[in-house]
Amino acid sequence: MSGVEVRAVSKRYGAASVLDAVDARFPEGRFTSLLGPSGSGKTTLLRIIGGFVAPDGGRVVIGGADVTAVPLWKRRIGMVFQSYALFPHMTVAQNVAYGLNRRGIRGAAARAEVGRALELVHLTGFDARRPKQLSGGQQQRVALARAIVTKPRVLLLDEPLSALDRRLRQNMQIELKRIQRESGLTTIFVTHDQEEALTLSDTVAILDRGRIVQEGAPADIYEHPRTSFAAAFLGDANFFRGTVRGEAIDTPAGPIRIAGALPAPGTAVTVAVRPEKMTLLSAGPDPAGNVIDATLREIIYAGAVSTFLLTGSDGAEIKVLSQNRDLAGPAPGARVRLAWAPAHTVLLAD
Amino acid sequence: MADTATGATLPQPSRGGWRILALLAPAYGWLLLTVFLPLCAMLVFSFLKTTPFGSRQPLVFTFKNYLAFVDRPYLVNVAWTSLQLGLWTTGLCAALGLPAAIALARATRGRTRQVLFLLTILPFWTNGLVRVFSWTMLLREGGLLDQAVHLVWPGAGSLSLLYSFPAVVIGLVHAYLPYMILTCYLSVVGIEDGLIDAARSLGARTPAVFTTVILPLCLPGLVSGAILIFVPVIGAFMEPRILGGRIGVTMGTVIEDQFTSAYNWPLGAALSFTMLAAVLVIFAAFSGVLRKRLAVA
Known part of the structure; x- marks a missing residue:
């Protein structure tokens, strides 16, 4: 029971309306992409689901429970940032163990979990490295391991592949899909890259100017766009x-x-x-x-x-x-x- | 004519070397002339028996000046006072400066930040002597601070802070706090917003975010601020003399006395070099630990 639902969520920044009464469902265990041009409100929606930003109106429901008022640190979400946001003063193992330590898991139990997470992202043996000693793709995988090691209810990905070069990005797409399938996490993925959205997702939601204009399976959305915006933006x-x-x-x-x-x-x-x-x-x-x-x-x-x-x-x-x-x-x-x-x-x- | 064009673009190591030398020479020449040579002269002085001016006696060399701490045991207490001053001032600067730097870097922007910065740097632009004497007006018995306390609590006695250890610390903190704010500010500004979001999303509450992310990443700023403050403070003589009065006997004032009143330059020089050596030993002892912590940030 960890599906995510947003109900009539709105957000304004000053005079500009970023999200306008958005309704969306992200089914449990599925990979959903929020696809839209910059300024469409996709990152804001993700940050509202994560609890980084409070909505002006509407509700966020995770696993059937209203979490709109639950603070970020209690929400049990895993987030991978565009900039990776790895702690530069910690080793890879310390980075991955951070969330476990905050939940009181330390010592041998934490080490075992960290080892399992690093194995999942194929970074076994990198425990003692510092983030600066890793390539972009490796940093990305550390960020992913850190986000999933705490067994969050929802995994949020904010354009995690945009800083990688083309070849690495394609490899990481396959990895990401595999990790998502193996962990069975409800995943919400924000991207402006239509190809990435089509390749990875079970469901794609297209956002335009703070509204979801179309939602469906990748092939369905591509073959039957409902509006000219959806047709022109996706392909x-x-x-x-x-x-x-x-x-x-x-x-x-x-x-x-x-x-x-x-x-x-x-x-x-x-x-x-x-x-x-x-x-x-x-x-x-x-x-x-x-x-x-x-x-x-x-x-x-x-x-x-x-x-x-x-x-x-x-x-x-x-x-x-x-x-x-x-x-x-x-x-x-x-x-x-x-x-x-x-x-x-x-x-x-x- | 073609030669000049190609000559400018072709890589010529020797010419590059000369250029670097030409750029460095004025500054390093000046430092050599004004710092290194006088320092060498002082080092020679420190081994002399008497001040070499105004007498025709031949120069006599001795190590006696370096035994000052053995010959004059009261100097050990003086050194201890200086060390305490250094520790208290540095500690208070860190305790006040780090929160200020965090607030400046994370909660202000644009014009507000510029104005707040200006206010931070203001002590630098005021004459040190004026600054210290204005503190005497505040701290003396029946001074502004006492009057303010009496407004709130009429029956209270005098704080009589002037000519006490806390008065010296207050003056020194006032003088050196900007260094700490500036060095910490540079560290805090470098902390990416995403790191704090990441820590919170992983279950860290505000105190945990501070101790596990912000504080470790501010360490380089705290350390450079501490070095900038600790070294001049243990040699300070103006604040101890004016605000400390009778209790304000520090290494700084003792050394100053040797040069200005006792006219014992060799002893003053020897004490200076002893202090320099002590500071270098302290830094050497910590450098291993620091290098390890700072290498990552």
Whole structure:
């Protein structure tokens, strides 16, 4: 029983509203990401759950008990900070043992726990080192061991991987996922890195300007974004605006069909299409589905994949992501035709 | 013409060495001239039998001056007084300075912090003699402090702090507290907010946060402040003389007397070097421990 729930939590800093009556549930034993641009309030929400910041209104519930008024040191949460915040005057073992000592666990019992935690993060034998003698990734793992050794009810991670280089970050993502699975801790992870959120999470919650705009499984959120903000923030998207007319949406680029039911004729709507769902057609008959004309402007080659930047017949920019299976392809300036399935056209709410 | 351009950009070790020398030479030359040479002269004086001015007698060398503590046992008591002054002043400066530094670094910002800093440094800008004499006005019998006490408690007797050990300590703490505040402030400012958040999230309450995180990380500031204060305080003569009166006999005043009234320069010099040696021995004894604690922070 250590699921986390926030109910109508609000926070203002002076005139600026950072969180606006946010409701969210973080199920027990699950890995939930709070994803949003800077200033979206994701870190503030995390700090409110942890007890570092008091909300102006609303409740925080951990494991069924209201903890809104419980002070930080009594809340039994584990926190990993962006800056790691390791105690520079203590050894690795002393850092990890800190939380145990505060709970009255000392001596051999504490040493055994510290040993187990360091083993979990693959840092056995580093006990006597100082934080300064460790690399960024190792410091990160010490911070993680220190946060989980006390068996907290909730593990809070505040952009813990953002200070690491790309390769190390990918390794740590795998480690983090493994440690979370092995410890079974309810985990809340704050990040602005969409790829990281998709890779690690059981659930992703997208925050925008102090509100949760969409919450769900990574694949669900990616394939079916509800708003244009969610579509643009999580991955890339091509947007088409138009009016419903009969069986299709009439857009400046041409008629576009979707798989589901359309709103009433005459309604103005926006649809989104992911760049990797579109294909550049070679010569031959058009396939069934959506086909539009475009002019190829630029090709950005990136090894395994290439990004094609095109201009639609209405002048709008279109992005297409394609795997480099063939060497030959259209050159910039060529007029091409783009096709995609109606099922890959997402009708947005705004 | 090309030579000058490449000459400036090519790495030339000898030229770099000269540049460093040119930058260092004025300061070190000055120190050599004004500190090291007179100190050497004093070291020679300390082995002389009599002050070498105003007499035509040949110079006689002796170790007798260095046996002053054996020949004049009262000096041991004087040294003990100086040591106590040093310990009390340093301790009180630490007890007052560390909380002030923490408050300055963690609870103030912008203009408030600037003003508070200015107030901290103000004692530096006032003439020492004026500062000490203004304390006599406060501390003397029937002085401002007594009057203030009598306002609250009319029947109270006089505190008569002037010409007592506490009066000297008060004057010295006033003079040296800014050093402690400044050195501690530098340590506290370096403590990342996240460390305190981390300690609290791991179950530490405020007292535990102070003893396990803030205090250990302030140790470098406390130590450098203590060194800056302890050394001049055990040699201080102005505050003991003016605020201590009859009881204000310290190593500082004894040494000063040798130079100004007794005209026994060799003894004054020998006492100075004995004190210097004692201070160095104290620091050497602690340096091992300190280096270990300070290396991490």
